[in-house]
Amino acid sequence: MINFNYETDFKLVNPSLRAEWISNVINEEDCKEGEINYIFCSDDYLHKINVEFLNHDTLTDIISFDYSVGKKLQGDIYISIDRVKENATLYKVDFKDELARVMVHGVLHCCGYKDKSEKEVEVMRSKEDYYLAKLS
Structure with missing residues (x-):
């Protein structure tokens, strides 16, 4: 189940379409959909999480907490609407x-994709572009 939660005034337009799109990404990646929570928030909200849980004193657009077990995806994906607007x-x-790029980026992390090395970033961007084309 894909859930959308809001810690800011922002609200998704057509959340059912976005949930169906994310579900399709999960299926196409040969994973099973568990509970995926998207939490849309402010810079301040996400900064506190970044400091508290990751010990990073920086702003970021997304933090994914992956609780997946095997191929069953579960996780919390925090997205700063402030960062997405600025980016x-x-x-x-x-x-x-x-916003769509950041949303798919988060679920791709839960699918096992990383973005620490140049090669990993290249693969991640390619996957993002592929799935973004399917949203249109």
Whole structure:
């Protein structure tokens, strides 16, 4: 089950479409859908989590906590709407497109993809682009 939670005034437009899209990503990655919680929040909210749980004193657009067991995906995906807005402006893309990229990025982490090395980043970007094309 894909759940959307809000710790900010932001609300997803057409959440059922987004949930179906994420479910399709999970299925296509040959994983099973458990409970995936998206938590949309502010920079301050996510910064506190970043410091408390990861010991990183920086702003970020997303933090994924992966609780998956085998191929059954479970996790909490925190997304800073403030960061997504700023990154959309910085990269000159539409907010909804940047938000979709961050959302799929989080679930791809739960599917086992990493983004620490250049090669991992390349694979992650390729997967993001592939699934973003399917959202249109």
